[in-house]
Amino acid sequence: MSEIVKPEKKPIIFSGIQPSGTLTLGNYIGALKNFSVLQDDYDCIYCIVDMHAITVRQNPADLRRRCMELAAIYIASGLDPKKSLIYCQSHVTGHAELAWILNCFTYMGELNRMTQYKDKAAKHADNINAGLFTYPVLMAADILLFQTNMVPVGVDQKQHLELCRDVAQRFNGVYGDVFTIPEPYIAKVGSKIMSLQEPTRKMSKSDPEDTFVALLDDPDTIRRKIKRAVTDSDGEIRFDPENKPGVSNLLSIMSALGAGSIDSLVAELAGQGYGTLKTRTADCVIAALEPLQTEYKKLIADKGYLQGILDENAKTANYLANKTLRKVQKKVGFATRG
Numbered sequence: 001m002s003e004i005v006k007p008e009k010k011p012i013i014f015s016g017i018q019p020s021g022t023l024t025l026g027n028y029i030g031a032l033k034n035f036s037v038l039q040d041d042y043d044c045i046y047c048i049v050d051m052h053a054i055t056v057r058q059n060p061a062d063l064r065r066r067c068m069e070l071a072a073i074y075i076a077s078g079l080d081p082k083k084s085l086i087y088c089q090s091h092v093t094g095h096a097e098l099a100w101i102l103n104c105f106t107y108m109g110e111l112n113r114m115t116q117y118k119d120k121a122a123k124h125a126d127n128i129n130a131g132l133f134t135y136p137v138l139m140a141a142d143i144l145l146f147q148t149n150m151v152p153v154g155v156d157q158k159q160h161l162e163l164c165r166d167v168a169q170r171f172n173g174v175y176g177d178v179f180t181i182p183e184p185y186i187a188k189v190g191s192k193i194m195s196l197q198e199p200t201r202k203m204s205k206s207d208p209e210d211t212f213v214a215l216l217d218d219p220d221t222i223r224r225k226i227k228r229a230v231t232d233s234d235g236e237i238r239f240d241p242e243n244k245p246g247v248s249n250l251l252s253i254m255s256a257l258g259a260g261s262i263d264s265l266v267a268e269l270a271g272q273g274y275g276t277l278k279t280r281t282a283d284c285v286i287a288a289l290e291p292l293q294t295e296y297k298k299l300i301a302d303k304g305y306l307q308g309i310l311d312e313n314a315k316t317a318n319y320l321a322n323k324t325l326r327k328v329q330k331k332v333g334f335a336t337r338g
């Protein structure tokens, strides 16, 4: 049975990133940075979720290019494509097939409660499509196809993961232990990096350029964006996300990038001006992103290599996904395959 983890088998981690828009420092701190650390202790599966991306309108050429770029970014941030499975969601048909089945085990009321759906529906009022509504079901399928034990998600995805667990438990309740119930893996600091201009909102690649640091921004751009980050007027460097969201955000960024604990940073910077805080933050960010950017440039110049990895990994992912999918199809009573 799937939930019995054999001693030699490592727990499975699954995560997905949408190939839409630019990846930000928030994505790096909340997700990518953790990925490479995890790959020795877990079997890691990193999916480029192009099927999720089309829940909002995409330019086809851009979407295709971004999938490749994302593969390069995954590898550049330290993932070893031989150890971890990096592949495109649309190359593995099981995602769509399992999503359909899970749609039939998910209630409208559950999906109606999803805050991301409500946000996106408000933002894309001209295109509130059914895919946007059932987005969390596809995400549940992603996770459950691979008998995932842990999902490293930002806090904004926690609600989706809870839905995934509920649906899996519901299915298991009817048919026996088919799915492993996944647990969230949320980094303590840095799981929520805020916008540089509106520090009470999450840093998001879909907001204007000056609100985020992009993963591939050059040092001058990084310095300029951080220098312009919104702070407050009391001039004191102190960690207080509620009353001082801007300053606290910069401290969180530095701490997440390994500059020390928040307390030690506050002690170190006490009495200094925001100018110093921003210079220090920019230094940290530039130093953290530099190795990734160098590696990325090398990889993206070799499309053949990247395509080879995606093709190879899609085969493995299809094989693993089909093991779960066949079991599920049998349980629900789909016709026997000859």
Ligand code: TRP
Pocket (backbone or CB within 6 Å): 014, 015, 016, 017, 018, 049, 052, 138, 139, 142, 143, 151, 152, 153, 157, 160
């Ligand atoms: N919904 C996630 C996001 O927007 C991306 C995603 C899709 C995902 N499928 C996943 C994350 C499975 C974790 C596991 O960030």
